[in-house]
Amino acid sequence: MTRRRRDPxxxxxxxxxxxxxxxxxxxxxxxxxxGWEYRLKLxxxxxxxxxxxxxxxxxGYDLDEYYEVRSADVxxxxxxxxxxxxxxxxxxxxxxxxxxxxxSEKVRIPDLDAEDRSNDTKLSTDDAVALIEYYRNDExxxxxxxxxxxxxxxxxxxxxxxxxxxxxxxxSLDENPYVEFRHRPSTxxxxxxxxxxxxxxxxxxxxxxxxxxxxxxxRYDVLDEHGRSPLLASSQGRPTTNTIRVWSYLATxxxxxxxxxxxxxxxxxxxxxxxxxxxxxxxxxxxxxxxGTITWLLNEGWPPEDxxxxxxxxxxxxxxxxDKADPEQRRRRLRERMENRRRPLLKNLTLTNE
Numbered sequence: 001m002t003r004r005r006r007d008p009x010x011x012x013x014x015x016x017x018x019x020x021x022x023x024x025x026x027x028x029x030x031x032x033x034x035g036w037e038y039r040l041k042l043x044x045x046x047x048x049x050x051x052x053x054x055x056x057x058x059x060g061y062d063l064d065e066y067y068e069v070r071s072a073d074v075x076x077x078x079x080x081x082x083x084x085x086x087x088x089x090x091x092x093x094x095x096x097x098x099x100x101x102x103x104s105e106k107v108r109i110p111d112l113d114a115e116d117r118s119n120d121t122k123l124s125t126d127d128a129v130a131l132i133e134y135y136r137n138d139e140x141x142x143x144x145x146x147x148x149x150x151x152x153x154x155x156x157x158x159x160x161x162x163x164x165x166x167x168x169x170x171x172s173l174d175e176n177p178y179v180e181f182r183h184r185p186s187t188x189x190x191x192x193x194x195x196x197x198x199x200x201x202x203x204x205x206x207x208x209x210x211x212x213x214x215x216x217x218x219r220y221d222v223l224d225e226h227g228r229s230p231l232l233a234s235s236q237g238r239p240t241t242n243t244i245r246v247w248s249y250l251a252t253x254x255x256x257x258x259x260x261x262x263x264x265x266x267x268x269x270x271x272x273x274x275x276x277x278x279x280x281x282x283x284x285x286x287x288x289x290x291x292g293t294i295t296w297l298l299n300e301g302w303p304p305e306d307x308x309x310x311x312x313x314x315x316x317x318x319x320x321x322x323d324k325a326d327p328e329q330r331r332r333r334l335r336e337r338m339e340n341r342r343r344p345l346l347k348n349l350t351l352t353n354e
Contacts, residue, residue, distance in 0.1 A: 008098035009056025013047040016055045020092045038241065039085040042070070055098050058090075060106040067108045073278050075121070076110050083109040123252060123284040123292035125299070128154050134257035136206065143213025146251035149232060151207040152179070153248065153286055157293035157311035160244045160286035162197070165189035166231040168215070177208035179231075181312070187226035188238070197312045245285055249277035252284040294318055 011019070017040045025033055046066055052058065063086070071079050090104035132154065135147035152163055162181045170180045178200045183191040191197030203211075211231075224230055224238035234243060255266045261282055266272060271280035278285075284292070290311065297307045304315045311318075 007056075008093075008096050010054050011056075011098055012053060013044045013055055016093060016098060017041070017044055017089065019096075020089050023092065036085050036089075039082045040089055042082070042242075043086055043089075055093055058099055058103060060103070063103075063106050064108060071110075080110050083107055121284070121288050121291075122295060123154070123289045125292065125296045127252070127254065127282075128289075128292060128296070130257040131252060131254075136210070141256075143210050143216075144218050145214065145232070146247060148211055148214040148218075149244075149247050150251040150289070151210050152203075152232075153251075153289045154293050155203055155207050156201045157290050157297070157307075158201070159192055159290060159312075160241060160248070161189070162191055162312075163232060163286065164230075164239060164241060164244050165191065168229040168231050171211060171215075171231055173203075173208040173212050177203040177205065179203060184228075187228060188224070191312075193312055199309070199312060201310060246274060246277060248286045248289060249280065249283040250274065252282070252289070253277060253280055254282040 021033055021037055070082055087104050087107040093099040094101055094104055135141050141147055166179055172178055180200045183194050183198050220233040220235050222233050222237050230238040253272055254261055260266055270276040277283050294307060294311055308315045308318055
């Protein structure tokens, strides 16, 4: 009996991605594979949304349409990475004859200057203060999920993976409150720097109080697939990284605390909706909140070494990628550090022997 071979063009997008990732795992790091998995997951979700059930249905127009959709949601540097990943994935599908030859060449990739690859966008201190004060003072918003997400993101400066990884047991909210970031790869929540990323991070009393309110009144009492109790919980359990990003965009919409800076009618604006919050030019991702926090801490006079320990990054990384202070803020910061830390040493710079 002759075995009937499956037509590779009939592969579902999700199955094709899984096949591609299996091939890449043998010669790639887990971090790289995870990045490709996330980028291609977005593409699979888009295919499902538009009714593309088989990879053999893909045409050049579809790739251009996907480019248009993603370019409206992400920064140019992020778009560049996503399109390169899609191109490589399609090259694999060409190799196994699942799509038309040459389809990968139709993937549009943005042509970026070096400065375009440096994203200076951050949640500004003024906006963060205004948002947090809004949440703390509005009875209908106090302690809700957006409020607590923003409190934790701003005051810890943690990566989105770290926030997602927090369990109820990791929050000590009474005397000297803090949250503990722990590396738990076997149950689905690794930290970027693995065990070196494990650390306690202290919280202001006001943040701890908001988290208590959230736990008592708003948090879904659920377990994740590993039987753990996520601190930031969705109705289904532990949120995905994409869900965390959506919560971040919703938490930072500026019209929560004032008039819309883009002259839109809030009651009719789609950007306030769950599915469209990322399109608001003033909403911010978890990474942009982290960048804002680090800049704020440095401007407040925290030594770079202390900031680095708090947010689990090297001083060099902070200086190169996260410190987005304007030139005047940097000059003021350096003057203050000179006065506070170096001025006392000047008394030793004498040319006379005493």
